[in-house]
Amino acid sequence: MRVETQRYTERFGSVRLNEVQKDLELDSGRAGAAHPLENIAVLKIVEEASKDFEEKMAIAIPIKNEKLKLFEGVISGIPHDCLIIVVSNSQTKRVDRFRMERDALNQYCNFTRRSALIIHQKDPVLAEALAKSGYASLLGEDGLVKDGKAEGMIVAILLASLIKKSYIGFIDADNYFPGSVWEYVKCYAAGFSLAKSPYSMVRILWHYKPKVSEGMFFRKLGRVSEVTNKHINSLISFNTGFETEIIRTANAGEHAMSLRLAELLPYATGYAVETQELVSIFEEFGGVLPLAQSTVAKRGVEIFQFETRNPHLHEDRGSTEHLENDMLLPSLSAIYHSPLCDKTIKENIIKELVSRGILKEKGKPLRPRQYKPPKEVDLKKFQEVMPENLTPYSALAED
Amino acid sequence: MRVETQRYTERFGSVRLNEVQKDLELDSGRAGAAHPLENIAVLKIVEEASKDFEEKMAIAIPIKNEKLKLFEGVISGIPHDCLIIVVSNSQTKRVDRFRMERDALNQYCNFTRRSALIIHQKDPVLAEALAKSGYASLLGEDGLVKDGKAEGMIVAILLASLIKKSYIGFIDADNYFPGSVWEYVKCYAAGFSLAKSPYSMVRILWHYKPKVSEGMFFRKLGRVSEVTNKHINSLISFNTGFETEIIRTANAGEHAMSLRLAELLPYATGYAVETQELVSIFEEFGGVLPLAQSTVAKRGVEIFQFETRNPHLHEDRGSTEHLENDMLLPSLSAIYHSPLCDKTIKENIIKELVSRGILKEKGKPLRPRQYKPPKEVDLKKFQEVMPENLTPYSALAED
Numbered sequence: 001m002r003v004e005t006q007r008y009t010e011r012f013g014s015v016r017l018n019e020v021q022k023d024l025e026l027d028s029g030r031a032g033a034a035h036p037l038e039n040i041a042v043l044k045i046v047e048e049a050s051k052d053f054e055e056k057m058a059i060a061i062p063i064k065n066e067k068l069k070l071f072e073g074v075i076s077g078i079p080h081d082c083l084i085i086v087v088s089n090s091q092t093k094r095v096d097r098f099r100m101e102r103d104a105l106n107q108y109c110n111f112t113r114r115s116a117l118i119i120h121q122k123d124p125v126l127a128e129a130l131a132k133s134g135y136a137s138l139l140g141e142d143g144l145v146k147d148g149k150a151e152g153m154i155v156a157i158l159l160a161s162l163i164k165k166s167y168i169g170f171i172d173a174d175n176y177f178p179g180s181v182w183e184y185v186k187c188y189a190a191g192f193s194l195a196k197s198p199y200s201m202v203r204i205l206w207h208y209k210p211k212v213s214e215g216m217f218f219r220k221l222g223r224v225s226e227v228t229n230k231h232i233n234s235l236i237s238f239n240t241g242f243e244t245e246i247i248r249t250a251n252a253g254e255h256a257m258s259l260r261l262a263e264l265l266p267y268a269t270g271y272a273v274e275t276q277e278l279v280s281i282f283e284e285f286g287g288v289l290p291l292a293q294s295t296v297a298k299r300g301v302e303i304f305q306f307e308t309r310n311p312h313l314h315e316d317r318g319s320t321e322h323l324e325n326d327m328l329l330p331s332l333s334a335i336y337h338s339p340l341c342d343k344t345i346k347e348n349i350i351k352e353l354v355s356r357g358i359l360k361e362k363g364k365p366l367r368p369r370q371y372k373p374p375k376e377v378d379l380k381k382f383q384e385v386m387p388e389n390l391t392p393y394s395a396l397a398e399d
Numbered sequence: 400m401r402v403e404t405q406r407y408t409e410r411f412g413s414v415r416l417n418e419v420q421k422d423l424e425l426d427s428g429r430a431g432a433a434h435p436l437e438n439i440a441v442l443k444i445v446e447e448a449s450k451d452f453e454e455k456m457a458i459a460i461p462i463k464n465e466k467l468k469l470f471e472g473v474i475s476g477i478p479h480d481c482l483i484i485v486v487s488n489s490q491t492k493r494v495d496r497f498r499m500e501r502d503a504l505n506q507y508c509n510f511t512r513r514s515a516l517i518i519h520q521k522d523p524v525l526a527e528a529l530a531k532s533g534y535a536s537l538l539g540e541d542g543l544v545k546d547g548k549a550e551g552m553i554v555a556i557l558l559a560s561l562i563k564k565s566y567i568g569f570i571d572a573d574n575y576f577p578g579s580v581w582e583y584v585k586c587y588a589a590g591f592s593l594a595k596s597p598y599s600m601v602r603i604l605w606h607y608k609p610k611v612s613e614g615m616f617f618r619k620l621g622r623v624s625e626v627t628n629k630h631i632n633s634l635i636s637f638n639t640g641f642e643t644e645i646i647r648t649a650n651a652g653e654h655a656m657s658l659r660l661a662e663l664l665p666y667a668t669g670y671a672v673e674t675q676e677l678v679s680i681f682e683e684f685g686g687v688l689p690l691a692q693s694t695v696a697k698r699g700v701e702i703f704q705f706e707t708r709n710p711h712l713h714e715d716r717g718s719t720e721h722l723e724n725d726m727l728l729p730s731l732s733a734i735y736h737s738p739l740c741d742k743t744i745k746e747n748i749i750k751e752l753v754s755r756g757i758l759k760e761k762g763k764p765l766r767p768r769q770y771k772p773p774k775e776v777d778l779k780k781f782q783e784v785m786p787e788n789l790t791p792y793s794a795l796a797e798d
Binding site: 002023024025026027028029030037038039041042047051054055073076077078079080081108110111112113114176177178179180182183309310311313 | 401422423424425426427428429436437438440441446450453454472475476477478479480507509510511512513575576577578579581582708709710712
């Protein structure tokens, strides 16, 4: 592929925030000597370089009762050399949707000879392994992993660590276009190939997100993202003293991290998770609060944002109200409760939420629940309980 | 990519008609030894093999006053190693849309260092070259190339011949998803890599064609295609004596040919063009009528049909009625007027058209206008008039 070079990089302590880079060309052709007149504003990332990273990458797909057709499409778009990790929280009673997902994945992997793991979020062995390794906070009263996409993401990170991958990327299961999924992974690989630090993150900005319900209108940004971006940029501006608009992916569900970074971060529950990742990075490596990990701070954390060529077309779920309440409140709460957040930003956040009727006058957003970083888990103990090589969770495992 | 192997091939004289092959995996990973347990029902087509064909392929984009954003997206999806040929019939008066297309293409090619040609359908030099080479039938009363997509396609075939490409693929300019465009070209390359004859054709069947206007409904086939397929299959059945459903792409706008085949075929005007290609192949190489080209008949003509992974989402133009009148009538006329078409099929076609109100009781579909095969043009004379290497038509040409 060909992408824009990083035209501008802002710094926040040891965090390097790269401006959005556009994907220019999905397929940049054969490797080989660079064109003598190659534009300095453009980077050519050859397939072979991309594949070096795909081989080391796990793609996590959290899924919950999604249409099978969509799930199959998403899987067909993930480059072959990536390991697929499906963490399913689909129903198993009456209609066993988890079973259907497993069968579809099995059939697909059989035909295409590829590797995939699939695990149910409520798997009892998983729960036992988490309890023994010191991650009991992830478990509910029934002793099994709690519901929620964030919880599924943490499970995927642990499995990817266990199986010794170096990168993990997240992709939602409700995407209509396999070609978009393919592009997300190419962007992830492109970002990691540009990173100079082993602690790196790639976040996706959609070229357009068409709204299907009203005919076909190509929005640049979702409303929620726009608002979250504004407030997280205020957070940076306040702490650096320079106004900025650098963050344009505060709610990016499609994102990827080096596992070394993923293991360091605490994770918020629910829709706060993606925003919280950024907030946590700023808190720990922004240099304002005491540095938690001095070795990491030395190497720095790098954040890339890629704008895709493909529009993002996914299942439309319910009304604006649902979206705003469910997504905006936790996203802004993550910012609100950061020690980096000053009084003015807090006031603005409350004004925003009240004006939208999400919060009552004189209310306060609740602090999103947080899970400690995977790094603090005893991975050895986790491994002892989980079956060797995770064989029973392989999509090709026999019943 | 990974595609299904050809599970079944029907023969109609020296024409080999392959059943639809599904695209299974967009990106099949690194080249290298085949998996020891590779499924015999599946073919892995490695990137390098695909690129061998992309290098020899021109991708023709006929365009007429299309939204620039869509045009830019389509171009960004075409693999770098293909030569882009844009044949534009956009307006040049008042708002010069052709100029805008040229500027957009120029900017894009500048950034991505790729080759593209762009020519206006009403270019006077082109018209002169056509007149001198014996293709005056393509010209209207004003001495310039007639309006129409088919006419643009013929121009693209001639330019591709001139510039010594071996394959030509067609892609519409109104596609919403660059990732789909990319997949079409990969399917073209996959088909050509499987072909044993130098006379080969690849036609695209969309996995789904979502109808946006009514929310989001994933249709398998358009109504027009369904009807055209039925009647063209009857045409085959009648002549071979075995009932068949082999053709599922009778109206495929997205299709590609080896230039050796493309040069042999006569072309119909308007929406009949894609159906006529099949009908002409059956007439000339089906062995029922006298064989026109005995050397070709010996090598045989191969037709591949690929079902994409991506759905096809394009600009929605007007009502069903428009579609049926504009597309169905000429498509079925191409079948109706073939010497291969017997009385019963003719009656069925008329019944079909009358029942849909497209044709009046006791009416008869008009024979679509046909242009002679490009092979019968004096390419030397064409070349003499056209500027050397088509330099002025390069997207990177200076004004």
